[in-house]
Structures are given as structure tokens and as C-alpha cells.
Amino acid sequence: MQQAGVIDIGYLELILAAGFMLVAAYVSWRMKLGQEKSIAIATVRVFLQLLAMGFILIYIFQYQxxxxxxxxxxxxxxxxxxxxxxxxxxxxxxxxxxxxxxxxxxxxxxxxxxxxxxxxxxxxxxxxxxxxxxxxxxxxxxxxxxxxxxxxxxxxxxxxxxxxxxxxxxxxxxxxxxxxxxxxxxxxxxxxxxxxxxxxxxxxxxxxxxxxxxxxxxxxxxxxxxxxxxxxxxxxxxxxxxxxxxxxxxxxxxxxxxxxxxxxxxxx
Incomplete structure (x- = not known):
């Protein structure tokens, strides 16, 4: 979907994009770096924090x-x-x-x-x-x-x-x-x-x-x-x-x- 020149990314596509982090997770597992948990937590946090900020900014832009x-x-x-x-x-x-x-x-x-x-x-x-x-x-x-x-x-x-x-x-x-x-x-x-x-x-x-x-x-x-x-x-x-x-x-x-x-x- 396109809004005012911006191509909107669907939530399904957004979830699929999390697959990029599998590269880092695989390297960590393969090289025994022990960072798999940190990578998973960072991925979840980036989803939650950025989406939360997006919803907060919608409200602030409207009622600033x-x-x-x-x-x-x-x-x-x-x-x-x-x-x-x-x-x-x-x-x-x-x-x-x-x-x-x-x-x-x-x-x-x-x-x-x-x-x-x-x-x-x-x-x-x-x-x-x-x-x-x-x-x-x-x-x-x-x-x-x-x-x-x-x-x-x-x-x-x-x-x-x-x-x-x-x-x-x-x-x-x-x-x-x-x-x-x-x-x-x-x-x-x-x-x-x-x-x-x-x-x-x-x-x-x-x-x-x-x-x-x-x-x-x-x-x-x-x-x-x-x-x-x-x-x-x-x-x-x-x-x-x-x-x-x-x-x-x-x-x-x-x-x-x-x-x-x-x-x-x-x-x-």
C-alpha cells in the first residue's frame, strides 16, 4: 500500500524481515559466540520499541x-x-x-x-x-x-x-x-x-x-x-x-x- 509517496510495509512482510537476523544468529551459533539470546532480545526490542514510538508519535503529531x-x-x-x-x-x-x-x-x-x-x-x-x-x-x-x-x-x-x-x-x-x-x-x-x-x-x-x-x-x-x-x-x-x-x-x-x-x- 502506498501513502503520500511512501510504500507502506505490511506487518507480514515486517515479520518476514526479521529473518535477516538469522544470519547473525547462525554465525553466533556456528562460531560458539554465545550471542544467540542477545540477538533474539535485540530483535524483539527493535520491533516493540520502534512500533511503540511510531504509535506515540501519531498521537503527539495530532495533539502536540x-x-x-x-x-x-x-x-x-x-x-x-x-x-x-x-x-x-x-x-x-x-x-x-x-x-x-x-x-x-x-x-x-x-x-x-x-x-x-x-x-x-x-x-x-x-x-x-x-x-x-x-x-x-x-x-x-x-x-x-x-x-x-x-x-x-x-x-x-x-x-x-x-x-x-x-x-x-x-x-x-x-x-x-x-x-x-x-x-x-x-x-x-x-x-x-x-x-x-x-x-x-x-x-x-x-x-x-x-x-x-x-x-x-x-x-x-x-x-x-x-x-x-x-x-x-x-x-x-x-x-x-x-x-x-x-x-x-x-x-x-x-x-x-x-x-x-x-x-x-x-x-x-
Missing amino acids: SWWLVLLVMFCMSLFAARIACDRIKLHLDGLWIDVYASITLSSVVIALIVVEGIIHATPWYSARQLIPITGMAMGNTLSAVALATSRLFADLDSRSDEIFALVALGATPQEAAMPSIRSAVGAGIMPTIAGMSAAGIVQIPGMMSGQILAGADPVTAAKYQIVVLLMMSAATTLAIVMACFLTYRKRFSESGYYLDPGMRAKQS
Whole structure:
């Protein structure tokens, strides 16, 4: 069935498409990776979560108000922070708050600039523009923050002897940690930059592909995709810089000394 230029996918075809995940499941079983359960859970979750979001957005598009839009964005940011912390695999006091602040502030600020200053949506809280754009920013930044934060702590630990010496010689925690912060920020930015380099040559990115499939003019779709890629680059950079500067102190005591593993609180 076709609606306004979009070819609708039937539920039967959607269920059949789940067969693509059998490839990953077979590889996991054949190579004894033990990921079959995770693959099955991820498949079920993607069905339930995306269809649920689709039905919620239908309601919000029809009866949108600023508080409903902000409520959805708030819920998205909570889940984004939770997923990022799970990927970091470190349980440190206050880490969730730092990750939440980094992802939320960077994504929401950049999304509002795009909606107000580039797309000129009316009203500013237009759910059809603000929610998807914020979601794209958060999805990209959560992966980058998880990668950068994990890299930061690993690099700090690998430099522990050097950091002990620098602090003993009078360096501040930030001065001692700065090489690790630079390394983590560079690692976090790299995937986004690589994606931008491949866009239009190796791949047609998601938003552009979606708009073309929906019947939009390819040049118009390309313009939107350019804005999205630049937006994600800015949001990612802001998020990982904030995350690194907020979290590096968790490896130092209040007096500024680097904490060896036996002196660290709550982590695994």
C-alpha cells in the first residue's frame, strides 16, 4: 500500500524481515559466540520499541503541545544516558549524572539551533521536526560518549605511573590527565568524521535515504542530510568534551592525587 509517496510495509512482510537476523544468529551459533539470546532480545526490542514510538508519535503529531514534546525528549535522554553507562561498564559514583548532562545538553541545544535557525519550524516545539532531530543527535552522542569515556579511563590507567610522577612534581589533576583527555576526545570524534567522509561516496545516509524513499527531491534530501551530519558532528564534539572534563576527576582524590585500584570507590 502506498501513502503520500511512501510504500507502506505490511506487518507480514515486517515479520518476514526479521529473518535477516538469522544470519547473525547462525554465525553466533556456528562460531560458539554465545550471542544467540542477545540477538533474539535485540530483535524483539527493535520491533516493540520502534512500533511503540511510531504509535506515540501519531498521537503527539495530532495533539502536540510543548510539554508533551519535552516529556518525550526527557524520556529519550534518560534512556540514552542509561545505555551509554551500560556500554562504559564502569560503576562510579556520579558517572550517570555526568553522562546524562553531557548527552542531554549537547543534543538538545544543537537540535533547537537546527529547528529554529535552519529549518525554521513553526512552532519551535513542532514534534515532527524536534523529536526526530533530537533523537538522531542523542543516538550519535551516546555512542561517542561511551567510547570516549571508556578510552579516557583506560588511557589514564595505562599512564598511572606517569600521572603519579606528574602530580608529585606539582601538576594539577587536569594537567596530568590532559594527554588522556585529548586521546579520548580524538577517539570519540573519529567515527563521526569517518562517516562524513564516506557520505555520498560509499553510502547514502539514513535521513537522505528515507526522504528519497518517501518521494522527496534527492537534492532537497541531500541538503537535509548535510545539516544532520554537521549537527551530529557538533553535538558529538560538545558531548564528549563535556563528558571527559566532567569524569576525569573520578580517578583523582579530592586532594588531587591519582587513585590506584585499591583506593577507588564503587567500580567494576
